[in-house]
Amino acid sequence: MKIHAEALLFDNDGTLLSSIDSVRRCWTRWAQEYGVTAEDFSGIELHGRTAVEIIAELLPADRVDGALARIEQLEVEDVPGGVVVLPGTKELLGSLPARRWAVVTSATRPLGEARLREAGIDFPVMIAAEDITRGKPDPEPYLLAARRLGVDPARCVVFEDAPAGLRAGRAAGMTTVALATTHERAELVADAVVTDLSAITVQVTAAGVEISTAD
Template identity: 80%
Template sequence: MKIQAEALLFDNDGTLISSMESVYRCWTRWAEEYGITAEDFQRVELHGRPAVEIIADLLPAEQIPGALARIEQLEVDDVPGGVVVLPGTKELLTSLPRDRWAVVTSATRPLAEARLHEVGIDFPAMVAAEDISRGKPDPEPFLLAAKRLGVDPARCVVFEDAPAGLAAGRAAGMTTVALTTTHTADELVADHVVPDLSAVFAQAIDGGVEITTRA
């Protein structure tokens, strides 16, 4: 399948890199520190959502700022040895013009930067949790990335592994490519589905990028 686009927008965790073991390790410790029961914790979806939204589901408003600072500290401290680059990531990113892609993450900027730097990924642009007022599945993060790159949203391709992120990409009017790195294909609604970025190839063309995918 060939797709022509002007910009590529990548989710981070589960798409470019994986820190899932670190995420669950840190959030489990955080929940224990804040006295959250295992039952309440298990009911909350962690993946693909901003930390502040997760915390708001579990704690009263007055505790959110301190709790947010604590989970960020735990996750940043756990970055060394807690992050792996996913197949195809570096090969795809190095084939792209630097002004044609961005990272769009639900994580805070310090955490996302620490994770990417840990595996040697140098990114040209990023939209992080601090940049938006509404996280995925709202389209705001992807629309902001398109605006910063100066590209029509309809000419963007979103790469995501989480249902919330794919919903955000669809709501932004963008082409969506789902990766089955954290969810099965039947859990993901997208224009194209691939196992990971090793199934995606790109080459620069006049005015953008041509993407080829294989299932």
């Protein structure tokens, strides 16, 4: 499949890199510290959501700010050694001009930046949890990324591993490419589904970027 675009927008965790073990360690410790039962915690979806949304489901409103600061501290401290670069990430990003791509993450900016630095990834533009009022699956994060890059949303391609992120991309009117890194292919609704970014090749032209999918 070939896709023509002006900008590529990448989710971070599960798309460019993986910190799943770190996430589980930190949130398990956080739940214990805040007295969240294993039963309550087991029903919470962690992946692809902002921390404040997760915490708001588990704690009273007056405890959210402190709890948010604590989980960010735990996760940032756990970054060293807790990040794995996923296949194809370095090669793909290294072939793109700076103003042709952005990272769109549900993490806070300090955490997102720490994970990317640990992975050795220099990023031109990042949309993080502090930049938005509504997280994925709302289209706001991806629409903001397109605006920051100065590109029509219809000329953007979203790369995501989570159903919520793919819904956000579709709602933004963007082409979506799903990566089967954290979910089964049957769970992923997108214009194209690939194993990971190693299945993607790009050719940069004067008009934008031509994307080819191998899967």
